[in-house]
Amino acid sequence: MAFLRVVVLLWADMLAAYVMWIMPTYLTNVWKLGFTRAAGIMNVANGLAKVLPLVFFLIVDCGLGNYWMLLLSSVSYAIGLGFLSMSTPPVLAKETGSCKHYKPECIGHTQKALFYTALALIAVGISGHIVSLVALFVDQFEKKKADVKFEKPRHQGRRKRGGATSDGPNKQGDDAEDDMLSQLQFQAVEAMLALVNREKVKVFRACLVILFPVIGLIALPYIRPWSLRFGIPAICTLVATMAFLLGAYNDNKPKGSPVTNVLRVLVASTLKMFHKLPTDSSKLYEKNEHDDKKLSHTEGLRFLDKAAIKEEPVTNKWRVCTVTEVEETKIIVNMLPIWITFIICGVVTSIGSTYFVEQGNHMNFKVGKLKFPNSILLVLYELTKSRSKTMYTFIASHLGGAGLKRYAPPVGIAFATLFSVLCCIVAALVETRRLHVLRGHGLLDKPDEKIPMTVFWLLPQYILLAVLDSFYENSAASFLSDQSPPSMKRYLVYFNPGLSGLGIMGSVLSVFLVGRVSERRGKENWFQYTLNKSRLDRYYRVLAVLSAANFFWFLVAALRYPYREPTSNDEQENGNEEGNAMEAVEGVIPNIE
Numbered sequence: 001m002a003f004l005r006v007v008v009l010l011w012a013d014m015l016a017a018y019v020m021w022i023m024p025t026y027l028t029n030v031w032k033l034g035f036t037r038a039a040g041i042m043n044v045a046n047g048l049a050k051v052l053p054l055v056f057f058l059i060v061d062c063g064l065g066n067y068w069m070l071l072l073s074s075v076s077y078a079i080g081l082g083f084l085s086m087s088t089p090p091v092l093a094k095e096t097g098s099c100k101h102y103k104p105e106c107i108g109h110t111q112k113a114l115f116y117t118a119l120a121l122i123a124v125g126i127s128g129h130i131v132s133l134v135a136l137f138v139d140q141f142e143k144k145k146a147d148v149k150f151e152k153p154r155h156q157g158r159r160k161r162g163g164a165t166s167d168g169p170n171k172q173g174d175d176a177e178d179d180m181l182s183q184l185q186f187q188a189v190e191a192m193l194a195l196v197n198r199e200k201v202k203v204f205r206a207c208l209v210i211l212f213p214v215i216g217l218i219a220l221p222y223i224r225p226w227s228l229r230f231g232i233p234a235i236c237t238l239v240a241t242m243a244f245l246l247g248a249y250n251d252n253k254p255k256g257s258p259v260t261n262v263l264r265v266l267v268a269s270t271l272k273m274f275h276k277l278p279t280d281s282s283k284l285y286e287k288n289e290h291d292d293k294k295l296s297h298t299e300g301l302r303f304l305d306k307a308a309i310k311e312e313p314v315t316n317k318w319r320v321c322t323v324t325e326v327e328e329t330k331i332i333v334n335m336l337p338i339w340i341t342f343i344i345c346g347v348v349t350s351i352g353s354t355y356f357v358e359q360g361n362h363m364n365f366k367v368g369k370l371k372f373p374n375s376i377l378l379v380l381y382e383l384t385k386s387r388s389k390t391m392y393t394f395i396a397s398h399l400g401g402a403g404l405k406r407y408a409p410p411v412g413i414a415f416a417t418l419f420s421v422l423c424c425i426v427a428a429l430v431e432t433r434r435l436h437v438l439r440g441h442g443l444l445d446k447p448d449e450k451i452p453m454t455v456f457w458l459l460p461q462y463i464l465l466a467v468l469d470s471f472y473e474n475s476a477a478s479f480l481s482d483q484s485p486p487s488m489k490r491y492l493v494y495f496n497p498g499l500s501g502l503g504i505m506g507s508v509l510s511v512f513l514v515g516r517v518s519e520r521r522g523k524e525n526w527f528q529y530t531l532n533k534s535r536l537d538r539y540y541r542v543l544a545v546l547s548a549a550n551f552f553w554f555l556v557a558a559l560r561y562p563y564r565e566p567t568s569n570d571e572q573e574n575g576n577e578e579g580n581a582m583e584a585v586e587g588v589i590p591n592i593e
Contacts (some may be wrong), residue, residue: 346503
């Protein structure tokens, strides 16, 4: 039953994702906002939903727990989607004295207040689910393992993987699978597939698990009133939350936050900036007790070593830090140049849920006599993204076989930056073609008219965007997991969507700056009120150049980065992760097909 409740919440996530996906269309068609302003509103909301998980994870780990975070975020989800439905003109027309039509004059201050409040609550709901949804399920599985004293060995007769045989319980493999599941908290579809495989759900049930949300995504576009398009996901989320409340769950005890150690090191090293470092690093302060997570002293970033200069008494933690705490901070500082790459990838990712959607809004969704719903591109994007993980897994497995496992994540990130370049180039070419069709049919001044051009012209850029997002999410999460200080692994994984979220919000600034530069010397701004009058193709070319620069920046940063040598335990975990991640995420798909 716990599995079904988790999957139902994942369904609600997917329906809410569709709502956020069509929001730019709602803002441009009903509110009659300019497409750049509509995109800006949604980029801020989507970026906030990716930045908040780190804050929420700190709250969870400091005492709230996964159960309460999931409950509160689900309630926020349901209320937010409800407010969103109420913000549409027909719902509160009688109470507010406004008209019932889907026109900008029928949207008053009450509707606007409800709309913006809804976006904030939905962002909180998305973030809370990212942090605690799959994590709480993993807690239930760990409880089940603890309750069972003897379990039949898994995968009997199979070959060894990562040094662990299949002749007995693969504890390290299970741990790696749990770690893999925690990373999939950012990928609802892959998490759902992983949970299906984890629970050994039969093929028929697995089909239902996948088909239900897909059918919902296909059916929603055929519902014309916006109040129902927003209201149905609100009802589904409310039902899922009520079902979640009926269950009993095991919530592991919060473990406390080690992130403050970084701040302590920065403060202590600044307070002792005029102190002289000892020539012998062994004289720096370190606790005497045995700890497997202790890190050896390194020579880089010597300024931070001053935080470990001994003082009497050593009880003031904001003046004296251990060598391990200093080394953990050095690792974080060395990661900063690579994190910039993640932010630029977020800028490119933002165009998929805004400008790509607006491009396809007035294109032809028919193929012959068959008409597809506007969610078809979202479904194809999600399927491509899910399947693209095999490409990264292939690269990681081959590098792992050559003893270069720790280089797999940076190679994956490099591919992600290359795909971002290709995505922007293809998008620019397609937009140039779209503008050519508009001019040929005299539609530049008719933004509401359908364009005689199939929407599947956008499919190549959606596929490239899906591959970009898949490579980025999986390789960046692996990089942060492999290279993070031992005490911060669980936290830094959340920097993956957080940094991307900063890029998504930063795309608003990029549009503003590019628009200002484009109108210099009396020229027309590339971003006009309507998409047809704008030169989005030129903006895509600017993003292509920015992505190319980002690629070379990453190459320099990756070559200069001091990769942490994995311990023996790390190597065994990585070896097991290769097999278990493949089984959990991909193993169910061939069975369904």
